[in-house]
Amino acid sequence: MMRSDADFMKEAYAEAQKGLEEGGLPIGAILVRDGEIIGRGHNQRVQKADPILHGEMACMQNAGRQASYKGTVMYTTLSPCMMCTGTIIQFGVPRVVVGESVNFKGYQDVLALAGIEVKDLHDPACIDMMGDFIRHHPGLWNEDIGK
Amino acid sequence: MMRSDADFMKEAYAEAQKGLEEGGLPIGAILVRDGEIIGRGHNQRVQKADPILHGEMACMQNAGRQASYKGTVMYTTLSPCMMCTGTIIQFGVPRVVVGESVNFKGYQDVLALAGIEVKDLHDPACIDMMGDFIRHHPGLWNEDIGK
Numbered sequence: 001m002m003r004s005d006a007d008f009m010k011e012a013y014a015e016a017q018k019g020l021e022e023g024g025l026p027i028g029a030i031l032v033r034d035g036e037i038i039g040r041g042h043n044q045r046v047q048k049a050d051p052i053l054h055g056e057m058a059c060m061q062n063a064g065r066q067a068s069y070k071g072t073v074m075y076t077t078l079s080p081c082m083m084c085t086g087t088i089i090q091f092g093v094p095r096v097v098v099g100e101s102v103n104f105k106g107y108q109d110v111l112a113l114a115g116i117e118v119k120d121l122h123d124p125a126c127i128d129m130m131g132d133f134i135r136h137h138p139g140l141w142n143e144d145i146g147k
Numbered sequence: 148m149m150r151s152d153a154d155f156m157k158e159a160y161a162e163a164q165k166g167l168e169e170g171g172l173p174i175g176a177i178l179v180r181d182g183e184i185i186g187r188g189h190n191q192r193v194q195k196a197d198p199i200l201h202g203e204m205a206c207m208q209n210a211g212r213q214a215s216y217k218g219t220v221m222y223t224t225l226s227p228c229m230m231c232t233g234t235i236i237q238f239g240v241p242r243v244v245v246g247e248s249v250n251f252k253g254y255q256d257v258l259a260l261a262g263i264e265v266k267d268l269h270d271p272a273c274i275d276m277m278g279d280f281i282r283h284h285p286g287l288w289n290e291d292i293g294k
Contacts, residue, residue: 045212049211050212051238052199052234060199064196064197065197087199089233090292143212145237146239
């Protein structure tokens with residue numbers, strides 16, 4: 001049975017929750033091809049003192065070397081920043097499903113301009129998780145997006 | 148004495164050479180603030196089987212968490228791809244010095260549109276190093292840029 005976008009988003013959400021439990025930013029992502037999860041990760045700024053490991057980047061790292069990203073879908077709990085947007089464009093991930101864009105608008109317009117299919121689930125669970133974190137840790141959030 | 152852009156590019160070139168000696172792609176970068184090198188790195192696709200560690204990304208990782216990138220300059224031996232361009236824009240690195248753009252045009256136009264100062268040194272040593280590598284390892288090069 002085909003898993004739905006909402007179902008795969010739960011996997012990205014579970015990654016974000018892992019990050020939260022570790023004391024980090026709750027942003028998670030998975031990479032799927034043909035219904036199989038081939039990569040997963042969550043933001044590691046705090047845990048590894050690593051500014052480049054946003055959820056989407058950790059996920060791409062975890063997927064490892066790929067000859068091609070044809071047919072892949074990136075699921076991410078939060079609308080991608082410009083680093084993650086550039087990465088998705090460079091490697092040619094053709095479809096991106098976003099949990100929410102209320103807490104961070106991101107660059108869905110840039111993805112679309114590059115010919116990438118974008119779907120925003122406006123997921124209340126993702127909105128609540130990120131909104132709570134930003135309210136309690138505004139400094140960490142601003143550092144994470146370079147503000 | 149202030150070090151020149153050409154002098155700092157030699158440090159990025161040395162990083163690229165390290166990558167070559169390790170059997171990896173010869174692309175290196177350094178991050179400088181107030182004349183001090185605060186980060187350095189080289190492409191690690193082969194060495195760590197990591198697709199996101201381009202030279203510029205490894206350099207940002209090595210610089211670690213920064214409250215701000217004001218006053219920093221990124222030196223990179225090769226014109227940045229869209230992943231590295233997005234990263235430079237997201238974190239607000241205000242100036243980028245590129246070794247060469249003959250072997251890969253990159254996205255200097257996108258950086259400039261985002262208000263970032265870009266200088267291309269058209270450095271013959273960088274051009275030769277990358278050109279030689281691409282001739283001998285076209286498959287690895289294409290994989291690195293997602294082609």
